[in-house]
Amino acid sequence: MALIVHKYGGTSMGSTERIRNVAKRVAKWARAGHQIVVVPSAMSGETNRLLGLAKELAPAKPDTSYSRELDMLASTGEQASSALLAIALQSEGQPSVSYAGWQVPIKTNSAFTKARIESIDDVRVRADLNAGKVVIITGFQGVDEQGNITTLGRGGSDTSAVAVAAALKADECLIYTDVDGVYTTDPRVVPEARRLQTVSFEEMLEMASLGSKVLQIRSVEFAGKYKVPMRVLSSFTPWDIDINEEAASGTLITFEEDEQMEQAVVSGIAFNRDEAKISVLGVPDKPGIAYQILGAVADANIEVDVIIQNLSKDGKTDFSFTVHRNDYAKTIDLLKEKVLPSLGATEVSGDAKICKVSIVGIGMRSHVGVASKMFRSLSEEGINIQMISTSEIKTSVVIDEKYMELAVRALHKAFDLDQA
């Protein structure tokens, strides 16, 4: 008998038919003798519907209390889907009970719309589990010290599930989603992409932050911090497949690097076209320029990703960085108005049509020449690299957007990711 947390996304909960399927699957696990806690998202579309209504009524100048009300509003989506799942489970003859975040309670700080979990009380949940009930806990939400409802922000249900699993010291946290695991890269771009049986926590962290949308990055961080074994698997397999087969399906996120003697050098290729490149040209090369440029950007609440400072020439240098594409125009304006004059730089230029492609692999730590193999492979395809950024277990390049698919396919092949 194991204690297992199941998390189902909005698509898996998208209709009463799908909720019934989730109930049948959960009931199967409970019948097999496991203690099951389920963390469901709101039915797909529901959160957007609610926030859409709020937007129609929203004050021109949002303040803190407005955020509080947004959380009161948005949290109803998960409360409704959780109650519906409890009803569906009882319909299957499986005793169950649903709890809103405040009933557990899941305590958070008071940062409305982006709260952070502080503690989870397991007393009530354990009592119900011991009484043979499936316990359903609303994802995405909690309660602050003053008894206000808070939400964790978009995708927060993954984080709720992992946090609940950590608090209960669950044996595994199963993230049921509309894909059947973590792939070496996006199969829509590379048909030969392979599902990974396991991926290390650190690799998953890089992949999540590099644009793979399978898991919310906060949930991966949480899993890493509390060493929660986490598996990504499909909610669209027939609910009545053999439970052992299901338990071994998808991708397991592991913490023991040494499990495998021979670690693959590169585990996956991540990519995204959410960024834009901005260059400040002809900057006098003196101490403090990076702060002068990026400080102003940070003050405007704009996140910066890749940063490159070129070698100086004649006392001048070029300084480049990437921001989210949504912040592109705003950043250019900001630099022109506020930074360029005081900096004595000659020009700001930018390119929104770029993409970032990354190779990720924990094996890169102990292998030399991985990055140069990447560069050679891109060069053979005639792809010019605009920026490079590296960490211990990943190498990212910024290239022209139009080469994205070509680059991903070339790298997937170069690192033999199509072979098991």
Add this chain to the structure above:
Amino acid sequence: MALIVHKYGGTSMGSTERIRNVAKRVAKWARAGHQIVVVPSAMSGETNRLLGLAKELAPAKPDTSYSRELDMLASTGEQASSALLAIALQSEGQPSVSYAGWQVPIKTNSAFTKARIESIDDVRVRADLNAGKVVIITGFQGVDEQGNITTLGRGGSDTSAVAVAAALKADECLIYTDVDGVYTTDPRVVPEARRLQTVSFEEMLEMASLGSKVLQIRSVEFAGKYKVPMRVLSSFTPWDIDINEEAASGTLITFEEDEQMEQAVVSGIAFNRDEAKISVLGVPDKPGIAYQILGAVADANIEVDVIIQNLSKDGKTDFSFTVHRNDYAKTIDLLKEKVLPSLGATEVSGDAKICKVSIVGIGMRSHVGVASKMFRSLSEEGINIQMISTSEIKTSVVIDEKYMELAVRALHKAFDLDQA
């Protein structure tokens, strides 16, 4: 400065446009220096949508925990509309905060789907009112001793509003609805029907129980118990009408009978066609037959309204009563199968095409001949009376459904209700 509770029904909250109108109206009252608590219903259609989803998933055999989940589900409707109203108020520049039942808290017993309010804590609400905020409290719901969400049953938002007004010792509870007050009878049946400026609590109680749908009967009982001044008025007047005009509009439900020297004998005509008549014929006239018949009906959870036992003849009598039309077939079957054999009665007959018409008036207490005037008036129209039931302040008759409008119009005229 007064402390006033506003209650808005589902139709008044039916769209973002209407919610914005409610916000403008509430903000007007707050600007006039009043402390305002608002109790909104769910947006119209929302509760039905949620319960419809539950029905699709519902267990064949509902049990207690299923009711608990229904309350978790249904309570989200009011939580969402309350948060939306708070956002709309802030958009009008009016500070406001919304609370779910458990946050106030509104404590109830654990009778899920039909809970009764036990206590309301006013500490949090008063602090917010004193800080200049409009406080929005979700209608229809509360929390039980174990921290489970409960709902008060259909129409429970009226009851919530009156209970909150009682707990806060509010100066008045304004029930905003889609009609502009309580009428002498339904204006769709009698175009000459007049809006009553005031109606006594006891009359309102009879009218509510006799089929007038303006107010939920439990809310009237509550208002009576705690002497909460309650006014029914329209939410469809322009929000910016003069506040004194608005404060005097609609119908005030009063507790001081003696306010008016000359009380109208009859205040209104109520009617409904929700009932069906059932007669058990040829019952041996001996002690205990009423219990034998109605005990079986009550055991089947069927409510009985009017009851008539005829004079006995040759040791036999006829016994008639009315039930809700939905229970008609079930009651007939029950009597035939379980009661008739042991009772020695000869026959069960019934008529679903009946209606009940009632005159209501606190002045009936001190006036004789009111009932006979009613009977004469019906007789002059050639309407046969099938059953009669009386209380201190009302007289009801059961007649053929087809005469309903005719009877209501005749009585409205006979008692001069078309004249102020």
